[in-house]
Amino acid sequence: MAQDSQKHLGSCHCGRVQFEVRLTDEFNTIRRCSCSYCRMRGAVAVSAELDGINFLKGEDTLTLYEFNTKTAKHYFCPVCGIYTHHQRRSNPTQFGINVACLEGVSPFDFAEVVVYDGVNHPSDAWSGPLVAGILRFSST
Numbered sequence: 001m002a003q004d005s006q007k008h009l010g011s012c013h014c015g016r017v018q019f020e021v022r023l024t025d026e027f028n029t030i031r032r033c034s035c036s037y038c039r040m041r042g043a044v045a046v047s048a049e050l051d052g053i054n055f056l057k058g059e060d061t062l063t064l065y066e067f068n069t070k071t072a073k074h075y076f077c078p079v080c081g082i083y084t085h086h087q088r089r090s091n092p093t094q095f096g097i098n099v100a101c102l103e104g105v106s107p108f109d110f111a112e113v114v115v116y117d118g119v120n121h122p123s124d125a126w127s128g129p130l131v132a133g134i135l136r137f138s139s140t
Helices: 036-041
Strands: 007-011 018-022 031-033 045-049 053-057 063-065 073-076 083-087 094-098 112-116 131-136
Touching: 018 045, 031 036, 031 045, 045 083
Parallel strands: 031 112
Antiparallel strands: 007 018, 018 053, 045 094, 063 073, 073 083, 083 094, 112 131
C-alpha cells in the first residue's frame, strides 16, 4: 500500500465490503464523470493507486460491471448495491474511490466538484481530460 498519505476506512452500506485506502493526493483529486454509467450512478470519486487499497472484508464478494471498451472495471456490493470503487479507464493504474463510502466523508462536504467529460473520453481521441462542468453544493 502506498505510504504518502493517511489511511481512510471505507465500506459499502451494509458493511459486507470493508477496506482501507490511501488516496494519491487526499481529496484534491475529487471528481465526477459525465459518461452514461457515471451519470446514472451519480457518485463523487477520488484517486488511489492500485496498491493503495487493502480489503479488510468482502473483496471476494464484490460484483464487477464493465461496458463499452471494458477498460474501466466498476465494483459494487452484491447485497446493498453500493459502488465502492472502479479501476479507471482514463488511468488504469488508479482506482476511483466512492467518497460516500469513506468513513466520516460525504459528497456534500465539497462545495465544488469538477465533472469530467466521459462522453468524449480522453482515451478516445483527446489529449487529456476535458471538463464538462462544475457541480456545486450550497447549504443555503
